[in-house]
Amino acid sequence: MKTCINTAVALSTFISVSLGAQSSRLSVAPARPEPGAIVRLTLSAPTPQRDSIVSIRGALAGEPLHFIAATSGAWHAIGAVPVDAEGSLVASVVLQRASGKTETVRARLTLPKLPPPVAQPLAVDSTFTRPLDSATAARVARENLRARAVGSRAHDSPPMWTASFLRPKTSVITSEFGSGRLFNSRMTSRHLGVDFRGAVGEPVRAANRGVVALVDNFFLAGNVVYIDHGGGVVTAYFHLSKPLVAVGDTVVRGQQVGLIGATGRVTGPHLHWAARYGTITINPLDLVALDRKWYSAPRGTSVSSR
16 A cells, blocks of 8 residues: 655654753654554653653553663654544653653654555455344454454563564465455455465464464454564464464464464455554554564663553
């Protein structure tokens, strides 16, 4: 999807609180994030010895921001742009100093009206376009709530990874994030994940270190595995023929967690890879592009971000 989110002034309008001759500042990148994108936030703040920073709390689009010390006077975090956000978003950060003083810094993102998604036509059985019955719709709603709860809990622990994220399959991508699903000439949904080509029984690998938070069979997604990576990040693996992990397992980057299948509401075998930052669905390929040196398991001393 090529639609970009333009911003009013390069990306963000900075609102800083003065501290003597210096001021704290919050910046956001990339300059043109797409809907569902991960954004990188940098907090720059003076840290005099007599009044050091003891905690940093922040939020963007209703989700907490977890700042990790990068260099002296600078902290990094990631946030997420909701796929359906319009108007503007504000990242807000509150700094608490040893003296008891607080500072608030903000960065505003101005978002354009979203165009309709680019459609991917599919010829399918009529059951794919028929409305769900009430019992099935209720089941889908419950399953969505469980998935959102996994995302919420991912904020409870710091990032668990030290290496960059990798793709769970090296095969061809057959459906990109954000595309529309046109079933029998009727737009039915947006594709909020990345599909990889694969045959039943081929291995699916964990994108990074984390703890298995959910293993179950969902109506739409079939056999699923959700991995909590900490720092607000979750990855999910759908339509598996067989999960190979259990809830509570700690998995390492590249570990086999399941086998490709065609379970759930699908037209054939493949891997659907999804990701969340908290409860916000994000493009999982943005995780692959994230520099592990920029945001990963804390190294050395850092202030609290909760």
